[in-house]
Amino acid sequence: MTDSAVAIPSASRERVGFSLNRVGVIAVNTLTEAVRQKVFNFFLIIGLVFIASASFFAQFTFGEQMKFIKDTCLGVISVISTLIAIVGTAQLLPTEVENRTIYTILAKPVRRFEFLLGKFFGSLFLLVLSVMAMCILFGAVLWIKEQGMIRELSQTYLGESQAAMADAQKQILQVQAEAMDKDLVKAIVVDLAKATLVASVTLLVSTFSTSLVFNVVVPFMVFVAGMLRGTAIEMWGGHKLLMAVSAIVPDFGLFNIADEINLGNVVPWSHVVSIIVYGLVRTVMMVVAAHLIFSQREI
Amino acid sequence: MDAIRTEHLTKKYNLGWRKGRLLALDQLNLHVREGEVYGLLGPNGSGKSTTLKLVLDLIKPTDGSAWIFDVPCGKVVSRLHVGFLPENPYFYRYLTGAETLEFYGKLCGMKGTPMKKRIDELLELVGLTRARDRRLSGYSKGMLQRIGLAQALIHDPKLLLLDEPTAGVDPIGSKDIRDMILRLKGMGKTVLLSSHLLAQVQDVCDRIGVLNLGQMILEGDVKTLISDQRRLSITVQDLPDAAREGIAEAVRTAGASVVSMEHPQTSLESLFLDALRKDIRGAGQHD
Numbered sequence: 001m002t003d004s005a006v007a008i009p010s011a012s013r014e015r016v017g018f019s020l021n022r023v024g025v026i027a028v029n030t031l032t033e034a035v036r037q038k039v040f041n042f043f044l045i046i047g048l049v050f051i052a053s054a055s056f057f058a059q060f061t062f063g064e065q066m067k068f069i070k071d072t073c074l075g076v077i078s079v080i081s082t083l084i085a086i087v088g089t090a091q092l093l094p095t096e097v098e099n100r101t102i103y104t105i106l107a108k109p110v111r112r113f114e115f116l117l118g119k120f121f122g123s124l125f126l127l128v129l130s131v132m133a134m135c136i137l138f139g140a141v142l143w144i145k146e147q148g149m150i151r152e153l154s155q156t157y158l159g160e161s162q163a164a165m166a167d168a169q170k171q172i173l174q175v176q177a178e179a180m181d182k183d184l185v186k187a188i189v190v191d192l193a194k195a196t197l198v199a200s201v202t203l204l205v206s207t208f209s210t211s212l213v214f215n216v217v218v219p220f221m222v223f224v225a226g227m228l229r230g231t232a233i234e235m236w237g238g239h240k241l242l243m244a245v246s247a248i249v250p251d252f253g254l255f256n257i258a259d260e261i262n263l264g265n266v267v268p269w270s271h272v273v274s275i276i277v278y279g280l281v282r283t284v285m286m287v288v289a290a291h292l293i294f295s296q297r298e299i
Numbered sequence: 300m301d302a303i304r305t306e307h308l309t310k311k312y313n314l315g316w317r318k319g320r321l322l323a324l325d326q327l328n329l330h331v332r333e334g335e336v337y338g339l340l341g342p343n344g345s346g347k348s349t350t351l352k353l354v355l356d357l358i359k360p361t362d363g364s365a366w367i368f369d370v371p372c373g374k375v376v377s378r379l380h381v382g383f384l385p386e387n388p389y390f391y392r393y394l395t396g397a398e399t400l401e402f403y404g405k406l407c408g409m410k411g412t413p414m415k416k417r418i419d420e421l422l423e424l425v426g427l428t429r430a431r432d433r434r435l436s437g438y439s440k441g442m443l444q445r446i447g448l449a450q451a452l453i454h455d456p457k458l459l460l461l462d463e464p465t466a467g468v469d470p471i472g473s474k475d476i477r478d479m480i481l482r483l484k485g486m487g488k489t490v491l492l493s494s495h496l497l498a499q500v501q502d503v504c505d506r507i508g509v510l511n512l513g514q515m516i517l518e519g520d521v522k523t524l525i526s527d528q529r530r531l532s533i534t535v536q537d538l539p540d541a542a543r544e545g546i547a548e549a550v551r552t553a554g555a556s557v558v559s560m561e562h563p564q565t566s567l568e569s570l571f572l573d574a575l576r577k578d579i580r581g582a583g584q585h586d
Contacts, residue, residue, distance in 0.1 A: 025405040029391065036393045099389040104450060107355050107383035107460075108406045109375050298358040 022110055023118045030122020031129075034088055040126065043087070047080035047134050055141045066178035067262060069145060073138040074187050074258040077131060081195040082223065084130050085123070089202035090215035092119045093294075097210065102299055112295050120203050120287060127195050135188055146179035186272045187258040193279035194255035198223055200286035201250070207293040226252030250282045300369055302458045302489035303331035303354060307363035310349050310513075323349045325513040326363065331491050333368075333457075336484050338500040338521075339493040340571055341510035347493035348386065350510070351460050354491075355383060367458065382451030386463040388443060392436035396427050396446050399435060400453055407454035421449040426475065441472035448479065459483060461492040465499060477503055501525065501567035509574050517574045525567055 034040055054072040096102040096119075105115060150172050157168035202219040209215050229246055230253040236242055254275055257267050310324040324346040331337045339347050352358045354365050356372050370377040390399050400418045404410075409417065422428045425445040430438065438446065444464065451459055464480070465473040473496070480490055480503045494500050500507060501521060509517040517524070 019408075021408070022406055025402065029402055033391060033393065100385050100387075101389060101391060103355075103357060103385040104383060104388065104390070104403070104447070105406065106357060107378060107381060107385075107451075108403065108454070109378045110406055111375050296359070299352075 018111060019114060022114045023121060026105070026110075026115060026118025027121035027125060030092065030119050031125040034122065034126045039087060040084060040130070043080055043083050044130050044133060047076050047130070048137050050076040051134055051137045051141060055145050065145065065149070066142075066175065069141060070178075070181065070184065071258075071262050073134075073141065074184070074191070074262070077134045077138065077188065078191050078194075078258065080134065081127060081131050081191055082198055084127055085195040085199040086202050086216055086219050086223075088126050089120070089123045089199045090206055090219065091212055092123060092203070093206045094210050094212050094215065097299060106299065113291050116203070116207075116291055116294050117287070120199065120290075123199050123203075124196060127199065128192065131188065131192055131195070138184075142179045146175055149175045181261070183261040183267060186267055186269070187261050190255050190257050190272060190275050190279075193276045194252060197250055197252070197255075197279045197283050197286070200283040200290070204286045204290040204293070207290045207297060222249055223252055226250045227256075229253060251278075254278060300333060301330045301366070302333045302335075303329060303337075303365070303367055303491060304369070305329040305350075305354070305363065305365040308350070308353060308360055308365055309362035310346075310353060310358065311361045322513050324353070327510075327513075327515060329508065329515070331489060332506075333489050334484075334487055335505040336480060336490040336492070336503050338504035338507040339491060339510060340495075340497065340500060340507055341493075342495075342575065344512075345510040346513040347510055348462055349513075351383075351462050351491070351493065354460065355381070380454075380457040381460060382454070382456035382458070383460045384444075384447045384451045384462060384464055386466055388447040390435050390443065390446065390450070393434060395432050395434050396422060396438070396449075397431040399446055400449055403450040403453045409454065417453065417455075421452055424452075424479070425449045441468045444468050444472065444476065448476065452483075456488075458489045458491070461490065463494055464492055465494065465496055473499065497567045497571050507567070509571060511575055511578050514578075516578045517570075521567065525565055525570055 051073045054069045054076075093102075096105075102115070106112065153168050153172055153175070157164050160168070198219060201222050202215060205218045205222075206215045209218070225245070226249050229249055229251050232242060233246060257272070257275070260267050305327050308324060308327040308329070309322075311320040311322050313320055323344075327346070327350060329350070339350060341347050349358070353360050354367065354372055355378065359373075365372040367377040367381060391402070394402065397418055400421060401414065404414045404417065419428075422431050425448055427442060427445055427449070430442060435443065435446065444467070448461075448464065451461070461480070465476050468476065477499050480492070483490060484503070490503075492500070492504070504521050506520050507518070507524065508515050
């Protein structure tokens, strides 16, 4: 380096405001780090194996096989996305503090909120990529099953009477309708909103706790409490303590629309949108609370 | 304008319920002038790292204030021209040396060709050009320290905070870092470094401050401080004959010849240890 050195970049004069660019840089770095950690690959592989194996259960009728595949795959996506949301987010801040990488980042003109948001978005990127990978395999499993069933039906009714052929055609259409069920998209989008909310709860917990175990266990307990929230209110009504807890703990039971879809019940988009809005509002509340705590935290 | 200024900067750490508070830094008034290399010395737990963390707003002061180039340290803009190398730095081990610098460069708003050029220059400066594409997981401790220095310099800051920059580095690497600090000084950078290695501090610092139990117990210009004021050494040249004769006579009487008269210098290490010995306060810092 010469004595003249490189002049301070002109961009440096603008680096005082909130910067989405810095948030993006931290998010991409977080995603890269997460992808290279074996634990996420492990979760993802487990999910993919379960989804792939769902098509091997053939002791049901045609309709039941499709339902079974959809039920299993949506369940696996829900469980794996929740696990990735918790485990992926829980270790973000403790690892940064433990490895002291946070010092070098916050010593730059980086706002704590940008850092926190970057970490959170990195975790969400991972979540979206994982769900996308599972969805692609889910779609492939459905398509393979659909083609297999159509082929089987065609061969079974080949040369049969006109009425039998019409019945076969009806069954084929039913299989195609089951395989191309557009409501599956609703279930997956809502599941993603749920996992995002779970990740935000985990982020909030990790801003005041340095224990990785605590950061995993507490959000999981909050998730379980949130799943049982509706049932508890039905059973015990307006008990003050229950109402207080309900105000804090998100209603995760709301996000469970996969069962309805699998039963063939219609879930209107308006309902889906209202659930997503609820999830987003709760997520924003969690992130704001996390920011308020993290901005005062001693590092 | 001071590069760093603190007034009555105080930090107390909560030790937990019923355990009281630990006074880590007590009413520190520090002035680091622009363009100088300032050494912050002190034993473990004396408050050196706490001072650096307070200046970087990583922790909040219990009392008092700090400024970087007259900007309050609580503001993000105060870190615009600051580079920081923490003690025993860890980085993202899955990134290569060049990727690491790129990450920090982007955080500082750099991009494109100027950033790439800067990365090349810094890798050259810290001697890691050949290891630029190697992942940090394969770097030695000395190499990590050097890439740490490079990331601190990525945005060409005017002020560098170096926390134990040579900790765990072998003597050659240590000398390299010392030489780099001197080059940075030559480029007009202000450097605040904390260190245990007194000989190194003596070589590179213009001024030093010695912290003990959270208080500044000694501060000043290195050359002045290490002069032994109780003795006088004079190098005589062109002395008037009469005076010379008198001195020479006295020396001859003693059976010797005059070569020079000057203040003999003590080492910074002796000065440091002496200062600690004189500071008779106990370890009871809890309030």
